[in-house]
Structures are given as C-alpha cells and as structure tokens.
Amino acid sequence: MKKIFILTGEPSGDKLAYTVIDKLKKNNSDIEYLCVGGSHLKSLDIKSIYDLKEITYIGFTSVLFNLFKIKKKINETVEKIIEFKPDILFSVDSPDFTLRVAKKVKKINPKIKTIHFVAPQVWVWREYRVKKLKSFLDHVLLLFPFEKKYFDKENIQSTFIGHPLLENNKKSKIDISQIIKDKKKIISIFAGSRQSELDNHLPILIEFIKMMNDKYKDIFYVFHSTSEFNKFVQDKLIKEGFKNCGSISDAEIKSEVLKSSIFAVAKSGTISLEICNSRVPSIIIYKMNFINFLIVKMLVKVKFANIINIAAKEEIIPELIQSNCNSKKIFNKVTTYLDDVQLMQNQVDKYQVVINDFKTNKSSEIAASVLTSSL
16 A cells, blocks of 8 residues: 655645645545644544644744754654655645655655645745755645746756645535624634734734724624634633624635635735635735844845735735734725725736636646656
C-alpha cells in the first residue's frame, strides 16, 4: 500500500490540504495517510501525530522566543515521517516550518518524494530562497499563475493549479434564518485564527461594533472563528453585552453566512479570496507588535498586503494596516462603503477580474493528479 504524509503548520494549511486529500481519497482507496493537521484532515479520518496548535506560531518575535521548542518539534516530526516511510511527503504552506522538515527528511531519505503546496511568497520577499528549494523539493504546486516564472528560472518542477478555495461550490442546504433572526443584515468579521491575532484585533473590532451600533440598528455581526477559539470569542462578546453579535466555527455555516453578508471586515490572509469568491465587498485589517512590523517593513518588496491588490497593482480592497488598524478608521471606511451601494459594487466588479486569473475550477483535481502520478 502506498503512503502519504501530509504536513501542515496552521489552520489555513489544514483547510487547503483537505481540499486536495478529499479528492484523492474519493478516487484512490488504497493509500495510507498520516499527518500533522487540524480539524479538516481529522474529518477525513486521518490521524495527526500531535495537535496542530503545538506549532502554530506567528510573527518573528514569537518564533525567536520559541526557537528551542520549534527545533524540537521539527526533529520530532522528521523522526515520525521517517518512521512512517511515506512514498510522498505532501507539505502545505507554513514554509518556515514545513520546508525545514522537508529538507531534513529529504537528506535522511532521498527516496521520499517531496511535493509542496503553496509556494513560499518569493515575490514578496526572500527571492533567493528559490535556489535553495531545488535541493530538496521535487514539485511545487502553485496557487497563482505569476509565480511560475520564479520556479521555471531555477528549473524546479511546478504546476499552476489555481486556488482550491475559488472552486465552484455546490449550493448549501443550510438555512441560517434560525441563526440570524429578524432578517437582519449581516457583516462577517474575520479576526484571525491564532491567539496573537485575536489578542491584537478583538479589542479594536469590539470598539468598532460599538460605534456601528450607534449608527445602524439592523446589522448582525458574525465572527468567523476556528473550533479552538470559538468559545474564547463568544465569551468576549457576551462580556460586552452585545445582542447583535455571534461567533461560529462550523465550516458550512460560515460559508453560508459569508455568502449572505452585505460586507466583511477581515484580517489579511487567504480568507480574502473566499470573501471575493462570495462577491462580498470588504476591507482588510492587520496589526502586529511593533518589532515584527519593523522587520516586515524592512523585508517586503511589495506595496500591498492583500494578494488581490498585489496582483492588480492597485488598492481595490482598502487596507488598514498597523497604525491605521484602529476602530475609528475601520468605522469610517466601512460606513463609507455601506452608505454608497455603487462603491461596493465597483469593488466587487474590479476584484472579479483579478480572481478569474486565479481560477481553474479543478485545482483540487489537478493537485490530486500530481500526487497520484508521483506514487
């Protein structure tokens, strides 16, 4: 029996891995799996060697403070992979963790084929890393078409598959009328999937909602959380005494709530693509500690944080980053949109042109076929 080890480093990677492995499992029943994953891979009955949250760190300073712990976890993961003897190590995103593991695994057992999904963002920073990948990666699966030139330049085998989260989804049968009653308008809020993101964003977003409640009486705010932090967010909202706020973690319900939203406020990241795919106007926010921000500022070579804006080379979706990420500015930007229907429609029309270039509508199928052909 063939074996695949799936290696993720955070919830978004777990979700992306799920889209591919779900497709692979439906077409191939004779593959054995083991992983470092979260709730999505667990739903496919794939065992994780430890809880994903044990390695979910964010920011340069948190990594520095946990260097010994991270190094220990990398070595532990490598040991488990070598012991499992997979035909393929399928690593997904989180390059600072997954690629370090892949490099060590390849050195110990060169026969294990290494396929990495979600290329390191060399177009943002550290373009020199591409050369180093050649020594231990057999194949890279790309989300965006403009990435391929970087890997072709170094003769690294790569395939543009498109983004799985942009695939045409089946219509949901979930009725959210029991969750959002009185036909209130919905604003979806994505504060983050990590503790540090929630710590930075929740206080700001809570103040933003208070300001919104003074102006609008017919809006319900839904926080899209992970199962790990859903109660944490709910407790924060209850403590504030909000009557028009809730937090959800079920993937299908979240998807349906997003599609029914009039607007979204989201932390910078993959979720922005899902929001655009649902044709919901939005703004992007992000705040990190000051030291991390200075380091990022020195290293990045792109003008924007959001992939839509980067690809378009203009700010289609407003970005409120760092000092601009405060309740007053978020309130001002959101109300500007809510009070101008045409402004919201213009944003949706503009970003649809961009994400159409990111779609193949068979990304999971293409990725699964690459894995199958490598077995």
